Amino acid sequence: MERMTDSVFVVDVPLRWGDMDAYGHVNNVTMMRVLEEARIAVFGVPPSSGEPVEQAPKIPLFEQLESGVQALVVENWVKYRAQLAYRGLPAKVEVRIVGVKPATITVSYELFDASTGEHCVSGTTTLAFFNTNTGGLVRLTKDQRSMLEEHRAS
Incomplete structure (x- = not known):
């Protein structure tokens, strides 16, 4: 489930039993997958990834990419603030x-324990747009930049 409030998209990302590690909390590496799932819920499934999902993305950026253009992760940053225990509830990700920028966007995340409200993870991802046919970066179109700026957090 996704909700938007003033340029903040709140996404509930289901956790799996297998996400827990030997220490009894959700594994730190798994957190990157949870953040990725939240990002896909907002932007949608990239066109080169197979069949589209039934739920429309909140910002249809990936649907607007030309054939052969991919959004690639060029940088991830994460800060672990608290352990997230597996509780059978989805994680809440803002x-x-x-x-x-002309050929990149940066997305931030704040992950919370749905049961306690505790702030567990902060992170960012920078995506660059790459043309697999030419091997070069692709600049966002004016319309794409406008759409993203409309939802940019102040």
Whole structure:
């Protein structure tokens, strides 16, 4: 489930029993997958990834990419603030667009324990747009930049 409030998209990302590690909390590496799932819930499934999902993305950026253009992760940053125990509840992830440049966007995340409200993870991802046919970066179109700026967190 996703909700948006003033340029903040709140995404509930289901956790799996197998996400827990030997220490009894959700594994730190798994957190990157949870953040990725939240990002996909906001932007949608990239067109090169197979069949589209039934639920429309909140920001249809990936649907607007030309054939052969991919959004590639060029940088991830994460800060672990608290352990997230597996409780059978989805993690609550706040997703914001915090940077829009000619050929990249930066997305921030704040992950919370749905049971306690504790702030467990902060992170960012920078995506670059790459043309697999030419081997070069692709600049966002004026319309794409406008759409992203409309949802950019202030």
